[in-house]
Amino acid sequence: MIAHKDNSNNARYGMVVDIDRCTGCGACMIACAVENNVPPAAPTANERTGITPMRVIRYEHAGGTAFVPMMCQQCEDETPCAAVCPQNAVELDPATGIVGQIPQRCLGCRYCMAACPYHARYFNWGDPTWPDGLEKTLNPSVAPRMRGVVEKCNFCHGRWHEAKELAVANGKTGPVEYTPACVEACPSRAITFGDLNNSATSVNELAREKGSFRLLDSIGTAPKVYYRSRRDWVRAASGNASGTAEGAHRG
Amino acid sequence: MHLEQPRGLIVASSTLSMRASAAPADRELILRGLKRCSLSQFSLWVAPWAVLLVFGLYAAFLCLARGLNQTNMDNRFAFGLWIFLDLTVIALGAGAFFTGFLLYILRITELRAVIQSAVVIGLVCYSGAMCALAVDVGQPLRFWYTFAYPNVHSMLTEVTFCITCYLCVLMIEYVPQLLKNRKLRQTTGALVFEFELHKVMAVFAGVGTFLSFFHQGSLGGLFGVLRGRPFAFRDGFAIWPSTFFLFVLSAAAVGPSFIALTSGLVEKVTGRRLVAARVYDKLGSISGRLLVFYVLLKSIDTLVWVNQTSPSHGFPAHRFYQWSPFGTWMLLAEIILCGLVPALILLRPDLRAKRVWLMSAAALACAGVALNRFVLTIQTLAVPTLAFDEFLSYWPSWQEFATFGAVIAFGVLVYSFSFRYLSLFPQERELEPLTNTREPGSHRS
Amino acid sequence: MQGGRPCAANAATEAAAKAIARKQGTLAVLDLRPGRTASLLYRKHLHKLGGKYLTITPTLGPTLQSVAGSAAGGTVPAFDLDNAGILLSIGTPVLEAWDAPGRMLNLARKFQLWHAEALESATALAAERWFRIRPGSETAFAAGLVAAIDGDQTGMRQAAQLTGIRETELSSAAIVLLRMNAVVVADTHPVLGPPANETLRAVACLNARLGAIGRKGGIVGRRETPLPQAWGPLAAETAFSAAPDASIGFLFIDDGTPGAPLPWKMIAAKLAPGAVVVTAAWSTNGLARKSNYALPAVTYLEGLHDVPTPPGSATARFALSLPLVPPAANAVEPVEWFGSLAGDDTKLEARLKERAGAIYTGKRGQIRPAAGDPVAPASLKNEDEFWSAAVAGGRWQDDSQALAFKASVTPQPPLQMQAGTSKLQLLPVAWMGADVSPLMTKLWVESSLKPRAQQVFVHPDTARQLSLEHGSRARIASACGECVAEVALDNAVQPGVLQMVAGQAWFALCEPRDGAWSAQVRKVVRA
Structure with a gap:
């Protein structure tokens, strides 16, 4: 499942997240917001209407507590969101394997959000605003999103573009290496990123290793984000909702 | 055949029914041979709905001007009251297309008595749903992108195409009724246009039927294709999940019930007999037979989903029903109470001959289809998918309720004006012949 | 002029000069980030001014401080974590x-x-x-x-x-x-x-x-990072809790992480009547809010600072934290401001350079550049070359050399094991960073990763016993104060424990006991 899908010169960027190394510090969430020009919370925002393309979820279980960084899982097969978008605002890029969201084309119908089993998509419920002065910190390589459109993690596509441009300028073709903001910010190096098509990358190796799993593998969406844990109960959580009311407090 | 009207309804009946004292200009617009209440009574009836409409328009304006943060929807509950409303009114509005299908294609001529009313109901349901959708999407000005850059694999593209086309068909079907208006008939051009339109109406009915069958199905498909939501995901036939066919069937089954229900309601409110009893009987029997078929297929579908589809995706179906308050009672209420029970009532000629039974059964059937749409929209979003998800609930904001109210008010207003100034029930003249002996105020009809 | 709003440096200087001239009570500096070169400079200036150098956490850290008995001059205890x-x-x-x-x-x-x-x-x-x-x-x-x-x-x-x-x-x-x-x-x-x-x-x-x-x-002896001879004697380090109550006439606080470590009432207890407090911080959310003067300070990434040797390192270190962005127009370097009170206008950068010179002269250890092989100071031409290497991101590290170290520990355990007196325990939860950036809302508003300040977390069983529900409000009273907080149920909290973010609500409830901060819960009722 991790091996080459084709013999072309395409990349399949993927991630391996070591849940055991995540301390829930949230540095990745802040780094993501800074890199991708996600505005601070609107006055009315809450944990259900806020925009956190990278979101660390605290999972409490009888066996202990685990922190699960959740972002777009970049589904490869039957990509749920891309299949349902009525106006092609979501596309799976064959050159990178990244599921792209094109805000300028988005109608804001939110059908893709209903389709995503990972709840990794976020809607701009209001106009994005930055406190005075903070607009100076905006990243010029990423366009901020307007009100009324959906957004999500795109593996820091702005950084991919920069890496690609640099490679082209140096006369190189084919997949490029780059690092998304969350990977860079994680102090415990819980996230590994790279090209799954390239057998030399550590992400490829880690994804194959014992203890690596994908979330909701059973529904057949083939995510390119893998998780790892030594703890049995964490690996067991890769399946579905337990369906019991225990642990329903606080998320 | 005369129906007994309870006395208690006289107050209500006085609002819309005939009065000799309508204002002259208003009287000229009312068709000959029909009696309508006074303009002041009509205004009294219309006023609260107009207030509700204006209030709802204000709420909708807030949503458009400030963004959807005016609603209580959120990233998990990306769909809320409005989508539920849209799905439900479109299912109920299916009475229009299905009556057209029965009348023009299957030639069940009794239904000519309700076709005009059905077209108006269809029109208000569809246009109301479109208005609600325009508020619901984040960037309404980009609606045309779906036509310019369609993703042909998306069920929503199918829905958008079909609903837009069908709304046009409904408008075209509504035009001849408008043209029956006394004032408009004074124009020769209008008469010619109406004559020409009549010749092609069957074509539009056919096109409308096709489009309608298709988008009812696509609306069902919207949720049935959601691989990521095992609660809604269904296997199916070719590219269509089973919900595609179930939506078509449920809409067709409930459509006649809704026509019967609304006709009965209009009769009660106006205090006039508008539709012959045999037409009610026909609507009831059609609805009953289709409903039995629907309940059978829905049960099979549920069993297949419980035993095969859901477990094969790693989700034992019983777990979806462990989240209070959405227990198995919802499923039972949908299939038994609001499906099988009305079907059995409607299948028995003796029971459906009694108005109370017929109306109760029709109301139950309509409630059943609403519950089905609720389950697919709201329950699908509420139940968790990941192990570390929570079960979430949502309660709409006043802006959502007000916009909802505006859609209802819009429907009532369009229908009220259509009823007053157009001929929605051709049998009205037969059933309520104009006599001058009737005293004003005793509108026992 | 009162705290809560940033003041101009000269206004603070004027007030400070007046307060010092009055000679009522002690002159003191409370350093909340001891161990830096700036900390040594405070001690140098204080020695000259005759003031006290106070810390909440000792420079060595409490554990090492408690065993730092008879260390030889220039040698301090340190954890040898590389070999633990x-x-x-x-x-x-x-x-x-x-x-x-x-x-x-x-x-x-x-x-x-x-x-x-x-x-x-x-x-x-x-x-x-x-x-x-x-x-x-x-x-x-x-x-x-x-x-x-x-x-x-x-x-x-x-x-x-x-x-x-x-x-x-x-x-x-x-x-x-x-x-x-x-x-x-x-x-x-x-x-x-x-x-x-x-x-x-x-x-x-x-x-x-x-x-x-x-x-x-284990715990080994560590040589300290060399100090320029010319700096002369330094004021001794005193624990803040050891300062007599109502004794301080002028207090300067160098606040590292505003809003974090100590309740204002602890500081207020040590102040003499009419005392003036100046706090240098980059945010007015902490102690600066209650001080007489809030001095906007040059902060991390805005100024050239040094990084103290971490407590877990068995060898002394010296590294620079370089400025990446210009400081705010009115911001001052706290130690430079305080130096001017002592008549010393030398810039911190010059002092850091002096210290780097002392390290170069000591000829110990190696400097590890950001990229490349380590270099011994002896192989560098002069002090300036050493300084350039440090500014380029090089980190100096002393030779690893475990030194003889004798601790002052009484071997028998004079330990009292006391049970808590109340049935309910109140525990503060650490959550730093709400001040740092508006984007922190991602952690505590737009997700529930971090608790909110006015929330109290309890186990569902405990909540049931106290008749509290998720989302209800609880009035919590301790021996010294009370607060109202929103109840959140959390299976991860131990039964019988109330957890709340260490913020204003916690500060209202807690009091010092045996050097630590704790709260005795008296009553919890639904508000």
Whole structure:
């Protein structure tokens, strides 16, 4: 499942997240917001209407507590969101394997959000605003999103573009290496990123290793984000909702 | 055949029914041979709905001007009251297309008595749903992108195409009724246009039927294709999940019930007999037979989903029903109470001959289809998918309720004006012949 | 002019000069980030002015300070974590805010991290072994291990009762600790405050029992980073709690993490009537809010600063933190401002250069550039070349050389194991960073990763006993104050424990006890 899908010169960027190394510090969430020009919370925002393309979820279980960084899982097969978008605002890029969201084309119908089993998509419920002065910190390589459109993690596509441009300028073709903001910010190096098509990358190796799993593998969406844990109960959580009311407090 | 009207309804009946004292200009617009209440009574009836409409328009304006943060929807509950409303009114509005299908294609001529009313109901349901959708999407000005850059694999593209086309068909079907208006008939051009339109109406009915069958199905498909939501995901036939066919069937089954229900309601409110009893009987029997078929297929579908589809995706179906308050009672209420029970009532000629039974059964059937749409929209979003998800609930904001109210008010207003100034029930003249002996105020009809 | 709003530097200078001239009460500096070159400069200036240098957390950290008896001149105790087998942390945020977190996360791969804490902190979750002790039983836990080593059955039974850790577990842990070259730490939490003195005594005793003091991989002697001879004598370091009440006439606070470590009432108790307090901070959310003058300070990444040697390093270090962005127009370097009071207008950068010169002259250790091989100072031409290497990101590190070190530890355990007096325990939760950026809303508004300040977390069973529901409001009264907080149910909280973010609500409830901060819950009712 991790091996080459084709013999072309395409990349399949993927991630391996070591849940055991995540301390829930949230540095990745802040780094993501800074890199991708996600505005601070609107006055009315809450944990259900806020925009956190990278979101660390605290999972409490009888066996202990685990922190699960959740972002777009970049589904490869039957990509749920891309299949349902009525106006092609979501596309799976064959050159990178990244599921792209094109805000300028988005109608804001939110059908893709209903389709995503990972709840990794976020809607701009209001106009994005930055406190005075903070607009100076905006990243010029990423366009901020307007009100009324959906957004999500795109593996820091702005950084991919920069890496690609640099490679082209140096006369190189084919997949490029780059690092998304969350990977860079994680102090415990819980996230590994790279090209799954390239057998030399550590992400490829880690994804194959014992203890690596994908979330909701059973529904057949083939995510390119893998998780790892030594703890049995964490690996067991890769399946579905337990369906019991225990642990329903606080998320 | 005369129906007994309870006395208690006289107050209500006085609002819309005939009065000799309508204002002259208003009287000229009312068709000959029909009696309508006074303009002041009509205004009294219309006023609260107009207030509700204006209030709802204000709420909708807030949503458009400030963004959807005016609603209580959120990233998990990306769909809320409005989508539920849209799905439900479109299912109920299916009475229009299905009556057209029965009348023009299957030639069940009794239904000519309700076709005009059905077209108006269809029109208000569809246009109301479109208005609600325009508020619901984040960037309404980009609606045309779906036509310019369609993703042909998306069920929503199918829905958008079909609903837009069908709304046009409904408008075209509504035009001849408008043209029956006394004032408009004074124009020769209008008469010619109406004559020409009549010749092609069957074509539009056919096109409308096709489009309608298709988008009812696509609306069902919207949720049935959601691989990521095992609660809604269904296997199916070719590219269509089973919900595609179930939506078509449920809409067709409930459509006649809704026509019967609304006709009965209009009769009660106006205090006039508008539709012959045999037409009610026909609507009831059609609805009953289709409903039995629907309940059978829905049960099979549920069993297949419980035993095969859901477990094969790693989700034992019983777990979806462990989240209070959405227990198995919802499923039972949908299939038994609001499906099988009305079907059995409607299948028995003796029971459906009694108005109370017929109306109760029709109301139950309509409630059943609403519950089905609720389950697919709201329950699908509420139940968790990941192990570390929570079960979430949502309660709409006043802006959502007000916009909802505006859609209802819009429907009532369009229908009220259509009823007053157009001929929605051709049998009205037969059933309520104009006599001058009737005293004003005793509108026992 | 009052705190809460940033003031101009000259206004603060004027007020400070007046307060010093009045000569009522002591002149003092409270340094909340000791160990920097700036800290040494405060001590130099204070020696000249005749003031006191106060710290909440001693420069060495409480654990090392408690054993730092007879160290030879220029030698201080340090943890030798590079060679440790197990680091047993008692309530110390080893992976979050102790030493350099990134360094610790990497080092933690070499030794085993054992952690004893009542709270489910990030360190607790990432530790190899987490002893979930009852709140307030840190002393009993350390004493229990001492008892296990001594074979004292009574002590172990008592400790087991107080901590909730079984006797068998204590004794098996003690055996592994003895065998595995273990060292114990109980240091100040930057948000929750210092450990109790009783706990420190127990930890010192445990370290002695484990043979960790003076042993490789335990607590060893470390040479200090060289100091320029010309700086002369420095004022002694005094614990803030040791300053007499109502004694300080002028207080300057160098606030590192505004809003974090101590309640204002603790400072207010030490102030003489009419005292003037100037706080230098980059945010008015902390102590600056209550001070007479809030001096906008040049902060991290805005100025050229040095990085203190982390407590877990057995060798002295010197590295620079370089400015990346220009400071705000009205911001001042706190130590330069204070220096001007002592008539010393030398810039901090010049002082850092002097110190780098002293290191170069000492000819010890190596400088490790950001890229490339380490270089010995002797192979560099002059001081300037050494300075250029440091500014380019080079880090100087002393030769690793374990020094003889004799600690002042009383071997017998004079330990009292006391149970908490109230049935309900109130525990503060550390959550730093709400001030740092508006984007922090991602963590505590737009997700529920971090708790909100006015929330109290309780176990569902405890909530049921107190008739509290999720989302309801609770009025919590302690011996010294009360607050109202929103109730959140959390299975991760121990039964009988109330957890709240260490903020204003917590500060209202807590009081100093034996060097630490704790709150005795009197009553919890639904508000």
